[in-house]
Amino acid sequence: xxGSLFYFLTFxxxxxxxxxxxxxxxxxxxxxxxxxxxxxxxHYILLNAQFVAAVNIIVYAGAxxxxxxxxxxxxxxxxxTEQAQKKSVLTKVAGAISGGLLLVIMIAVxxxxxxxxxxPENFDSQIGLVENLGHLLFTKYLLPFELASVLxxxxxxxxxxxxKKETQxxxx
Amino acid sequence: xxxxxxxxxxxxxxxxxxxxxNMLVVAVKRNHKVIFGxxxxxxxxxxxxxxxxxGSSYQIPPFFVxxxxxxxxxxxxxxxxLFVTLLSYxxxxxxxxxxxxxxxxxxxxxxxxxxxxxxxHFMALFLGLEILSVALYSLIAYxxxxxxxxxxxxxxxxxxxxxxxxxxxxxxLVYAVTGTMSFPExxxxxxxxxxxxxxxxxxxxxxxxxxxxxLGIVPFHMWAPDVYEGAPAPVTAFIATVSKGxxxxxxxxxxxxxxxxxxxxLMLIFTIIAIASMLAGNLLALRxxxxxxxxAYSSIAHLGxxxxxxxxxxxxxxxxxxFYLVAYFITSLxxxxxxxxxxxxxxxxxxxxxxxxxxxxxxxxxxxxTAMLLSLAGIPLTAGFVGKFxxxxxxxxxxxxLLVLMLVLNSVIGLYxxxxxxxxxxxxxxxxxxxxxxxxxxxxxxSGGAMAxxxxxxxxxxxxxxxxxxxxxxxxxTFMTTF
Amino acid sequence: MNEIPEVIRTIPLQYYLxxxxxxxxxxxxxVLTRRNAIIIFMCIELMLNAVNLLLTxxxxxRSDANGQxxxxxxxxxxxxxxxxxxxxxxxxYRNLRSTDINILSNLKW
Numbered sequence: 093x094x095g096s097l098f099y100f101l102t103f104x105x106x107x108x109x110x111x112x113x114x115x116x117x118x119x120x121x122x123x124x125x126x127x128x129x130x131x132x133x134x135h136y137i138l139l140n141a142q143f144v145a146a147v148n149i150i151v152y153a154g155a156x157x158x159x160x161x162x163x164x165x166x167x168x169x170x171x172x173t174e175q176a177q178k179k180s181v182l183t184k185v186a187g188a189i190s191g192g193l194l195l196v197i198m199i200a201v202x203x204x205x206x207x208x209x210x211x212p213e214n215f216d217s218q219i220g221l222v223e224n225l226g227h228l229l230f231t232k233y234l235l236p237f238e239l240a241s242v243l244x245x246x247x248x249x250x251x252x253x254x255x256k257k258e259t260q261x262x263x264x
Numbered sequence: 265x266x267x268x269x270x271x272x273x274x275x276x277x278x279x280x281x282x283x284x285x286n287m288l289v290v291a292v293k294r295n296h297k298v299i300f301g302x303x304x305x306x307x308x309x310x311x312x313x314x315x316x317x318x319g320s321s322y323q324i325p326p327f328f329v330x331x332x333x334x335x336x337x338x339x340x341x342x343x344x345x346l347f348v349t350l351l352s353y354x355x356x357x358x359x360x361x362x363x364x365x366x367x368x369x370x371x372x373x374x375x376x377x378x379x380x381x382x383x384x385h386f387m388a389l390f391l392g393l394e395i396l397s398v399a400l401y402s403l404i405a406y407x408x409x410x411x412x413x414x415x416x417x418x419x420x421x422x423x424x425x426x427x428x429x430x431x432x433x434x435x436x437l438v439y440a441v442t443g444t445m446s447f448p449e450x451x452x453x454x455x456x457x458x459x460x461x462x463x464x465x466x467x468x469x470x471x472x473x474x475x476x477x478x479l480g481i482v483p484f485h486m487w488a489p490d491v492y493e494g495a496p497a498p499v500t501a502f503i504a505t506v507s508k509g510x511x512x513x514x515x516x517x518x519x520x521x522x523x524x525x526x527x528x529x530l531m532l533i534f535t536i537i538a539i540a541s542m543l544a545g546n547l548l549a550l551r552x553x554x555x556x557x558x559x560a561y562s563s564i565a566h567l568g569x570x571x572x573x574x575x576x577x578x579x580x581x582x583x584x585x586x587f588y589l590v591a592y593f594i595t596s597l598x599x600x601x602x603x604x605x606x607x608x609x610x611x612x613x614x615x616x617x618x619x620x621x622x623x624x625x626x627x628x629x630x631x632x633x634t635a636m637l638l639s640l641a642g643i644p645l646t647a648g649f650v651g652k653f654x655x656x657x658x659x660x661x662x663x664x665x666l667l668v669l670m671l672v673l674n675s676v677i678g679l680y681x682x683x684x685x686x687x688x689x690x691x692x693x694x695x696x697x698x699x700x701x702x703x704x705x706x707x708x709x710x711s712g713g714a715m716a717x718x719x720x721x722x723x724x725x726x727x728x729x730x731x732x733x734x735x736x737x738x739x740x741x742t743f744m745t746t747f
Numbered sequence: 748m749n750e751i752p753e754v755i756r757t758i759p760l761q762y763y764l765x766x767x768x769x770x771x772x773x774x775x776x777x778v779l780t781r782r783n784a785i786i787i788f789m790c791i792e793l794m795l796n797a798v799n800l801l802l803t804x805x806x807x808x809r810s811d812a813n814g815q816x817x818x819x820x821x822x823x824x825x826x827x828x829x830x831x832x833x834x835x836x837x838x839x840y841r842n843l844r845s846t847d848i849n850i851l852s853n854l855k856w
Contacts, residue, residue: 093753094752094753094757095754095757097754098754098757098762102762102766105766106766106769106770106773109773109774109793110773112786112789112790112793113773113776113780113781113790113793118783118785118786121786121789122789125789125792125793128793128796129796132796132800135803136800136803138752139752139754139755139803139807140807141803141806141815143819144799144803144818144819147819147822148799148822151822151825151826152792152796152822152825156792156825156826159829159830159833160785160788160789160829160833163833163837164785166837167836167837167840167846169785169846183779183780184780186779187776187779187780188776188779190779191772191776191779192772192776194772194775195772198466198768198771198772202463202466202764202765204462205461205462205463205761206461206463207440207441207463207760207761207764208808208809209808210751210755210756210760210808210809210810211809211810214810215749215751215810216749217749217750217751217752219806219807219810219812219815220803220806220807220812224812225812225815225816228812228816229816229819233387233816235324235328235388236327236387236388236391236820239388239392240391240820240824242280242372242395243394243395243823243824243827244823244827245283245372246372246373246395246398246399246402246827247398247827247828247830248830249287249365249368249369249372249402250369250398250399250401250402250830250831250834251402251830251831251833251834252834253362253365253402253406254402254408254831254834254835254837254838255834255837255838386817387816387820390817390820390821390824391820391824394824394828397828398827398828398831401831401832402831402834405835405838408838409842411842414835414838414839414842414843415839417835417838417839418784418836418848421831421832421835422778422784422848425788425791425828425832426791426794428824429771429774429791429794429798432795432798432821433771433794433797433798433801435798436798436801436802436805437801439802439805439813439814440764440801440805443809443811445813445817
């Protein structure tokens with residue numbers, strides 16, 4: 093049962109990811125990306141990583157995607173803005189070929205890779221729970237946690253500074 | 265987390281404090297002078313607290329380590345950032361955009377670089393790198409109304425985000441194989457295996473993409489000329505020095521703590537990168553008419569030189585890297601400082617034409633610029649010469665004849681385009697009238713003072729390098745007991 | 748309560764490696780082929796998600812919580828990057844009325 097669920101979610105994720113890349117309309121891309129995030133959260137739940145699954149929904153689908161959608165609608169980009177051009181077809185083919193080659197190389201490398209497996213003796217299924225990770229985050233990882241707050245300060249100052257309208261500017 | 269950790273993190277805490285204070289001051293009243301003063305004082309205090317830590321070796325497990333190499337890099341970054349601040353005042357005073365946020369972002373970018381050089385754990389590395397990058401996105405696009413700056417901003421944004429995705433995938437693979445994210449523990453793992461597992465090599469390869477992007481070395485150098493041209497001149501100076509130097513510091517820490525110098529295939533990758541960077545940087549610079557782009561290609565080549573010393577992989581090599589970084593920082597700051605000094609309100613002084621006959625109009629500025637260019641070319645009596653000599657010595661010491669040969673060859677090629685700029689400055693021109701309105705002299709006092717100090721430092725290190733060498737040796741004594 | 752999740756027992760860890768590599772490469776293809784800056788940015792998010800999945804899988808199989816803490820930080824960083832990135836894109840749209848990166852070709856050689 094779980095096995096088939098894994099394959100279904102994998103298929104769904106890859107399908108949605110391809111949808112993000114190949115949709116003509118940016119709004120469809122965003123919707124496909126949201127689907128990707130939800131199916132990835134399904135994967136996290138299968139792995140019993142509940143904290144990551146919840147944060148993935150809250151941060152990605154809840155905050156980042158809303159921001160993307162907001163900007164797309166703000167700029168009124170809900171149409172195909174990329175007109176077909178000869179040059180762009182060439183870059184598209186070249187991009188797809190080089191990407192495909194990279195995938196082949198990576199699969200070839202990873203095929204024989206020794207990654208090990210789980211250890212049934214010392215396995216702990218509780219590590220992905222909120223209680224455990226929260227405790228780690230506020231003890232061992234306190235310093236990086238504080239650094240993340242500095243990062244948000246930078247992002248906030250930068251975004252407000254760049255996004256703010258100049259007084260003499262005409263457009264919105 | 266102990267209380268004594270805070271003492272050793274004091275320089276970083278002071279920077280954060282200064283950023284917060286700046287925000288509060290902006291909230292009350294926007295005043296360029298006050299913000300500028302706070303930034304200068306914060307840097308000086310941070311350097312002062314750093315001096316108190318000198319000679320110590322302290323671990324904040326598992327994220328940070330404060331050893332000689334870390335303290336050297338922290339000092340270098342803080343002083344460089346101080347000079348960038350000094351150069352920024354006159355530059356931004358002429359511009360009508362908001363000036364105060366610039367200092368806030370500059371302080372936080374410096375903080376990111378500081379975190380980067382003392383980290384010994386992937387998480388601290390990544391967060392430091394991202395603080396630096398995110399601050400740089402906004403700094404590069406700072407002059408919003410200029411066409412070039414938004415283009416440079418989006419290019420840097422997309423490529424930096426892409427390269428950090430590669431870096432992360434590499435880190436994930438390394439974590440997959442070794443089961444740890446801290447450098448010393450990766451070193452322990454590497455000791456236990458006879459040869460590099462394929463997956464780990466893939467991971468390191470992907471990490472090199474992310475690191476190479478920040479260093480701006482071939483083949484990850486495409487962004488450098490565009491971003492150098494589009495960014496405001498003081499920000500360009502910051503990218504050329506702090507951002508690249510911070511990454512170099514991290515690279516050396518990672519390689520020495522994980523003892524990755526042993527692997528011939530990793531060394532081969534870096535050898536190819538070093539040779540390609542030297543050649544591409546110098547050859548592409550030959551036909552440049554734009555000073556900022558010329559300096560961008562020149563900095564690609566200089567990072568290639570630094571990699572030669574890095575590849576030596578011994579104590580002499582690290583000393584050579586340290587010395588060259590100091591020389592390169594001083595010259596880059598000086599060169600971009602001149603560009604910032606000559607820029608007017610409409611655009612940066614980046615065309616070769618802007619410098620024609622400069623000597624007859626502004627002799628002091630032209631003299632400093634000449635000294636900087638000669639140092640970049642590696643002419644005797646400048647810091648650049650001693651640095652290059654040091655690198656050659658480390659290359660010869662480890663019998664890397666190909667690299668040494670390429671270094672010498674490239675120095676000769678490089679001479680051509682530096683001399684070209686110098687020749688333009690001394691050329692007699694008919695139109696001697698100053699086309700820019702001259703600023704109030706008090707405004708450029710900070711810039712002028714900074715330039716004078718940089719020029720003197722350059723000559724002093726070039727003539728009497730012993731004191732700097734001894735300083736570096738003393739600091740490195742607590743680093744790398746393995747060599 | 749300490750039973751091993753079924754997916755860990757039945758699916759080899761290597762499958763996650765293949766899966767996330769594929770997702771990563773799809774992201775790269777998107778970055779290389781698309782020209783709209785916003786979509787390029789979304790493709791970078793895909794790549795970061797591939798990394799997140801890989802880290803979570805390794806961390807769950809190894810019962811080592813460090814990987815999942817790292818995932819949390821990657822998400823935080825992604826949010827910060829998107830925030831500044833979209834501000835730059837809005838700024839470019841104000842200047843040029845477009846988010847197509849091919850328009851941006853003033854800077855050459």
